[in-house]
Amino acid sequence: EVNLVESGGGLVQPGGSLRLSCSASGFTVSDSYMSWVRQAPGKGLEWVSVIYSGGSTFYSDSVKGRFTISRDNSKNTLDLQINSLRVEDTAVYYCTRDAVTFGGVFEYWGQGTLISVSS
Amino acid sequence: DIQMTQSPSSLSASVGDSVTITCRASEDISNSLAWYQQKPGKAPKLLLYATSRLESGVPSRFSGSRSGADYTLTISSLQPEDFATYYCQQYYTPPFTFGPGTKVDIK
Numbered sequence: 001e002v003n004l005v006e007s008g009g010g011l012v013q014p015g016g017s018l019r020l021s022c023s024a025s026g027f028t029v030s031d032s033y034m035s036w037v038r039q040a041p042g043k044g045l046e047w048v049s050v051i052y053s054g055g056s057t058f059y060s061d062s063v064k065g066r067f068t069i070s071r072d073n074s075k076n077t078l079d080l081q082i083n084s085l086r087v088e089d090t091a092v093y094y095c096t097r098d099a100v101t102f103g104g105v106f107e108y109w110g111q112g113t114l115i116s117v118s119s
Numbered sequence: 120d121i122q123m124t125q126s127p128s129s130l131s132a133s134v135g136d137s138v139t140i141t142c143r144a145s146e147d148i149s150n151s152l153a154w155y156q157q158k159p160g161k162a163p164k165l166l167l168y169a170t171s172r173l174e175s176g177v178p179s180r181f182s183g184s185r186s187g188a189d190y191t192l193t194i195s196s197l198q199p200e201d202f203a204t205y206y207c208q209q210y211y212t213p214p215f216t217f218g219p220g221t222k223v224d225i226k
Contacts, residue, residue, distance in 0.1 A: 102169065
């Protein structure tokens with residue numbers, strides 16, 4: 001059974017940094033397409049970043065240069081390093097695994113972890 | 120970036136009603152369209168992908184179709200558990216983009 005559990009969220013000041021982690025079970029992260037999707041309070045869904053099984057990465061324009069997606073194969077985790085945090089980064093961050101034959105289709109989701117950016 | 124629009128932004132319906140939500144992409148996405156359902160405080164749930172393919176375990180009252188640039192989610196015979204917010208999403212090319220959502224509530 002596929003399971004995704006995010007951790008690492010919290011309250012941080014503008015300009016600060018955080019590292020989110022997504023612990024995966026039931027499959028191998030390095031064999032999968034994995035994304036981060038976020039949702040600001042009361043708002044819609046926003047795709048943030050993807051890492052493909054081959055290692056290629058893509059980012060939304062709003063986070064490019066500040067966020068870095070990576071994976072730890074030894075721990076079977078997906079990570080998101082977030083630097084230079086802004087108030088507008090406040091959101092629940094979801095870890096997702098794409099459907100096996102349809103990249104970009106977010107088939108499995110974690111429960112989410114909340115980042116609050118405030119002074 | 121491909122922009123996704125959705126209509127209506129909200130609707131009220133009764134149990135047993137049939138409801139239709141429409142999504143339009145700003146450019147051709149060649150059927151690379153998924154639909155998600157989200158309930159308050161929960162993660163989204165994949166309903167359909169490739170315009171009309173039903174995700175495993177999703178009831179058959181959910182269906183999807185395309186007419187030109189318009190992609191449609193239809194829920195036939197709305198059930199109490201279907202009251203939620205629905206999002207479309209294109210996965211034709213990154214950045215993957217979502218529609219703004221349609222909230223379906225009880226009339």
